[in-house]
Amino acid sequence: MDSIRFNFPAPAIDDSVDSLRMDVRSFLQEEIRNGSFRPGTDCWCAGIDPEFSRKLGERGWIGVTWPKQYGGRELSALHRYVITEELLVAGAPVHAHWIADRQSGPLILATGSEEMKQTILPRIAAGECFVALGLSEPESGSDLASVRTRAHRVEGGWEITGTKLWSSGAQSCQYMTVLARTGERNEKKRHEGLTQFLVPLDSPGVTVRGIRDMSGVEHFNESHFEKVFVADDAVLGSVGEGWKQITSELALERSGPERFLSTFVALEKSIQQGAASMEGHQARVVGSILARIRALRAMSLGVAALLGQGQSPDVEAALVKDLGTRLEQDIIERLREFWPIQLKQNFGDELQYLLSDSLLRQPSFTLRGGTNEVLKGIVARGMGLR
Ligand SMILES: Cc1cc2nc3c(=O)[nH]c(=O)nc-3n(C[C@H](O)[C@H](O)[C@H](O)COP(=O)(O)OP(=O)(O)OC[C@H]3O[C@@H](n4cnc5c(N)ncnc54)[C@H](O)[C@@H]3O)c2cc1C
Structure with missing residues (x-):
């Protein structure tokens, strides 16, 4: 049998990408300080706040890769990647615009009428129009x-x-x-x-x-x-x-950092809270989670680079989603060994709030956007095994 190759190229990250990351990060820190939102787990699916999406639109952080004539900024897929990554690790309420920014906008750009592009895309980029x-x-x-x-x-x-x-x-x-x-x-x-x-x-x-x-x-x-x-x-x-169009949306839908960072905010809080006493088994568990996140991030960035080159890496994206969604579930399963979760309604304690919310939301991670059994089928087919 021929050897099987996956393609996850390491993208070159230039200063403009890093500087955009810093701008987004400082905006989010300011928003958290002002009480604009409470960092939440699975924020890209559970956190709906149209007003917050409008603030991102005002700053030009939605639809960044689209042509300027349709409200975009003609930036690269990596610029978009760092914006989404910062929003996810901050637990910001981004669901309202997420799907339009990630895939409906690109779909309209590729297949919509000229009038649709001129009237709808600028409104999506402004954080004023959302698509399910x-x-x-x-x-x-x-x-x-x-x-x-x-x-x-x-x-x-x-x-x-x-x-x-x-x-x-x-x-x-x-x-x-x-x-x-x-x-x-x-x-x-x-x-x-x-x-x-x-x-x-x-x-x-x-x-x-x-x-x-x-x-x-x-x-x-x-x-x-x-x-x-x-x-x-x-x-x-x-x-x-329609079928061809849907399958070409899948690489956009399945490869982003939202497929492994849904519970990151709970992980970060638990590390902050336990850092002083973390040793032995606990340190090894957290270390192995961080290593897996790092590997997935490299894979996901590789898919972003391929998307930026105009390719449609469906198989690589399916692999990222399969491994990533299992990781975001494992994070909570491993953390609850050290921080038993109490399910209750009103939380003063941030870590308990994040862990218990993650626990209730995590079954959906391996279903939405295609179940893991289906993804494994796609990967197997891509490897020539089916
Ligand atoms: C939080 C959340 C958000 C969602 N958002 C959207 C949305 O915005 N828009 C939208 O259209 N949909 C959305 N979905 C639906 C999601 O895409 C489907 O739930 C998913 O595709 C699975 O379909 P199903 O629920 O009908 O399960 P089924 O397809 O009935 O699957 C049931 C079980 O059978 C297994 N199975 C099915 N076929 C195969 C196969 N060929 N080989 C092996 N095993 C198989 C599955 O893996 C699963 O374990 C969302 C789902 C969730 C949980």
């Missing part, structure tokens, strides 16, 4: 090609009917990218006949209902579309090409 992901459905998760939401051609556009499930943050979003079946379902060609639409969530016929998770947060939603009309120019890309 409408992929999963009650009977379709891992097997996305089985989606039952349908879009029928009508005069001047399309009529969409169906239900999307688990759409993170949809309650604060103005739009959702909806994957719908536009062609007949053919069991032999299951990935054909699917189309993506950008649907305004204030359209008649749309209802968005929050679903409470076990940490008590209503971050994801069930969204129902009942004969929702969208004009022809709501189609993203070409009719019937």
